[in-house]
Amino acid sequence: MIFTFYDFVIYVLSFVGLFVSMVYIAVLLTRNKHRHKIDPKFKPKISIIIPVWNEGSAQGERIRKTVDSLLNCNYPKSKLEIIIVNDGSTDNSLEIANSYKKHGVKVYSNKKSLGKTRAVNKGIKHCTGRFVATLDADSYIMPDVLDKLISCFKDKNVMAAIPSINIWKPKSILQKIQFIEFFSAVFIRFIQSELGAVPLAPGAFTLIRKSFIEKYGYFSHKTMVEDLEISLRIQSENFLIENVPDARVYTSGLNNIRGFYRQRIRWFLGLMIQLKKYKHLFNWKYGNLAVFILPTMVTYIFLALFLFYYAIIMLVKDTVEWIHDVLLAGIDWASILEYKFDIFFVTIRNTTVLPILLLIIMIVFFMLIKRISGEKQSIFIPFIMFALTYWFLGSLGWVLSIYYYIAKKKVKWGPNYYDS
Amino acid sequence: MKRKKIRYSIYIPAFLLTIIMFLIGFIIGSSVSDIKLQNVYDLQNDIRIESLGNELMFELVSEDLCNSANLSTYTLEMTSLGKRLDYLESLEGYDSPRVASLKNYYSLLLIRHWLITQKLKESCDDEKGYVLFFYTNIGNCEDCEDQGLVLTNVHRNYPDFYVYSFEYYLDNAALDLLKERYNITSYRLPTLVVDDSVYYGFRSKGFIKQALNVTDEDQED
Numbered sequence: 080m081i082f083t084f085y086d087f088v089i090y091v092l093s094f095v096g097l098f099v100s101m102v103y104i105a106v107l108l109t110r111n112k113h114r115h116k117i118d119p120k121f122k123p124k125i126s127i128i129i130p131v132w133n134e135g136s137a138q139g140e141r142i143r144k145t146v147d148s149l150l151n152c153n154y155p156k157s158k159l160e161i162i163i164v165n166d167g168s169t170d171n172s173l174e175i176a177n178s179y180k181k182h183g184v185k186v187y188s189n190k191k192s193l194g195k196t197r198a199v200n201k202g203i204k205h206c207t208g209r210f211v212a213t214l215d216a217d218s219y220i221m222p223d224v225l226d227k228l229i230s231c232f233k234d235k236n237v238m239a240a241i242p243s244i245n246i247w248k249p250k251s252i253l254q255k256i257q258f259i260e261f262f263s264a265v266f267i268r269f270i271q272s273e274l275g276a277v278p279l280a281p282g283a284f285t286l287i288r289k290s291f292i293e294k295y296g297y298f299s300h301k302t303m304v305e306d307l308e309i310s311l312r313i314q315s316e317n318f319l320i321e322n323v324p325d326a327r328v329y330t331s332g333l334n335n336i337r338g339f340y341r342q343r344i345r346w347f348l349g350l351m352i353q354l355k356k357y358k359h360l361f362n363w364k365y366g367n368l369a370v371f372i373l374p375t376m377v378t379y380i381f382l383a384l385f386l387f388y389y390a391i392i393m394l395v396k397d398t399v400e401w402i403h404d405v406l407l408a409g410i411d412w413a414s415i416l417e418y419k420f421d422i423f424f425v426t427i428r429n430t431t432v433l434p435i436l437l438l439i440i441m442i443v444f445f446m447l448i449k450r451i452s453g454e455k456q457s458i459f460i461p462f463i464m465f466a467l468t469y470w471f472l473g474s475l476g477w478v479l480s481i482y483y484y485i486a487k488k489k490v491k492w493g494p495n496y497y498d499s
Numbered sequence: 500m501k502r503k504k505i506r507y508s509i510y511i512p513a514f515l516l517t518i519i520m521f522l523i524g525f526i527i528g529s530s531v532s533d534i535k536l537q538n539v540y541d542l543q544n545d546i547r548i549e550s551l552g553n554e555l556m557f558e559l560v561s562e563d564l565c566n567s568a569n570l571s572t573y574t575l576e577m578t579s580l581g582k583r584l585d586y587l588e589s590l591e592g593y594d595s596p597r598v599a600s601l602k603n604y605y606s607l608l609l610i611r612h613w614l615i616t617q618k619l620k621e622s623c624d625d626e627k628g629y630v631l632f633f634y635t636n637i638g639n640c641e642d643c644e645d646q647g648l649v650l651t652n653v654h655r656n657y658p659d660f661y662v663y664s665f666e667y668y669l670d671n672a673a674l675d676l677l678k679e680r681y682n683i684t685s686y687r688l689p690t691l692v693v694d695d696s697v698y699y700g701f702r703s704k705g706f707i708k709q710a711l712n713v714t715d716e717d718q719e720d
Binding site: 094097098101102104105106109274275276317363364365366367368370371404407408409411424432433 | 502503504505506508509510512513514516517520521524527528586645648649651652655704
């Protein structure tokens with residue numbers, strides 16, 4: 080058999096992919112199903128900070144749904160403090176926030192927008208709970224989320240607890256693709272949590288032990304991925320971030336491709352910068368995070384780049400060859416019209432079988448996590464859209480992020496600019 | 500600071516299982532390749548019997564050769580074998596000794612077929628033309644692939660002539676004689692022999708049609 084450079088890369092990536100899948104299977108088989116038992120007596124005070132920037136009329140007043148979801152949750156109201164920090168909104172967000180004061184919601188406001196991180200930190204400074212959560216103003220929690228998450232903190236080593244975060248009722252193709260993107264993150268975080276090595280507690284909703292913030296510092300406003308930064312800080316101190324897959328939080332999917340890429344560039348670029356900053360985590364003393372989770376993330380970056388390069392090269396090469404052949408000999412209609420299937424000319428190469436095998440394993444994982452997390456929304460159609468497009472969409476996000484990184488382009492997030 | 504544990508009990512079995520799955524994949528892959536080779540061997544054997552049968556038939560019915568000779572099945576099988584060999588070569592690589600050996604034998608079968616058609620042409624006034632196509636995939640020949648493509652296209656649209664393709668660098672005494680007869684050299688590839696006229700270098704679709712004296716009326720529907 081001819082063995083090209085591409086074959087070699089596919090073999091290596093497939094081997095890594097297969098190994099990662101085998102680890103996931105082993106984790107699933109050996110997991111403790113009763114790890115996240117709710118303790119009805121453990122109900123410490125929780126403060127929830129909602130940073131708001133133009134989430135009122137500009138976004139169909141979706142902030143109402145966010146606050147309502149908190150007011151309707153099962154957690155004892157006396158133990159729940161809701162804080163809205165209006166970050167210089169120019170729409171009616173502040174007005175809406177103030178309308179919730181009668182429900183005991185506290186409202187703080189910045190005259191000028193200072194960015195999400197500073198708004199969250201302001202809320203933390205004013206909060207009184209032992210545990211503090213940040214909730215994006217476009218996200219909603221299920222009623223049992225806080226009860227499920229708080230139980231994780233009975234372990235003194237747990238500094239943060241995260242739910243499953245998914246897209247609520249995805250409508251457009253782009254939202255359906257994001258739905259599966261988020262859903263795969265639900266699965267991966269579940270595995271990472273089982274290995275005691277969650278590298279990212281997502282900013283959309285994370286419950287954190289306030290004493291950690293007081294001792295090790297607030298969310299950093301110097302980074303465009305403040306959630307990743309604080310998560311890696313938790314890991315640096317060898318503490319734990321727990322994930323409860325059946326505690327579900329929903330967020331709104333982006334509906335325009337520009338916004339989608341701006342978000343991915345911020346995430347991916349932020350990841351590269353933070354991995355460089357926290358490179359000391361690639362050390363055996365950090366356990367599974369160092370030997371498995373972080374190397375897997377780095378491999379994923381290479382996989383994304385290879386997929387993009389391979390797809391573009393193949394597309395260009397095939398098109399050029401086809402045009403050359405047509406110019407030389409014309410379109411060979413006879414061979415197209417008289418095509419006869421012959422099994423001899425079908426070759427199942429390892430380089431085809433292995434990615435297909437990985438895709439099947441991925442489907443099985445999705446079905447499992449759907450059951451574990453109790454997600455009711457159908458994943459069938461979104462998965463097909465995801466499988467057909469994400470290899471390109473996601474890879475392009477990585478290519479753009481690496482371009483930003485090399486070209487040292489600044490990234491705008493909210494009112495602030497961040498260095499690459 | 501407390502060290503975090505590494506779960507070797509997960510990684511080691513997962514790694515071993517990955518290696519086992521990879522090996523199984525390789526074994527399946529190589530058996531599929533062996534099955535394809537065997538398929539070509541079998542087909543070659545069938546054709547060898549077919550061509551031998553044709554030769555014997557010509558000896559036995561020499562007085563009524565023109566009415567008895569029918570090469571259509573034989574020719575179809577040769578075409579099918581040629582396609583299979585091309586495909587196998589694209590999978591195994593031009594330098595594969597297994598494919599080279601099969602191609603060597605195939606070129607002998609081609610020469611035998613060509614000789615039979617020549618005999619029919621002489622004895623029965625068969626007007627069917629032929630092209631001997633000398634190329635190389637092993638050596639350096641930029642235009643050989645393009646020439647093959649053009650020839651395939653012409654033959655598909657005007658099938659009333661035979662195409663015999665020979666890899667120049669095959670180690671084969673009969674082929675050497677053929678090369679000598681038409682003065683084929685490695686630096687003038689691709690070379691076409693159209694009904695005994697030799698053309699060196701790449702020839703276009705129009706040129707080949709003209710050399711074969713085929714018109715659009717001869718085109719197959």
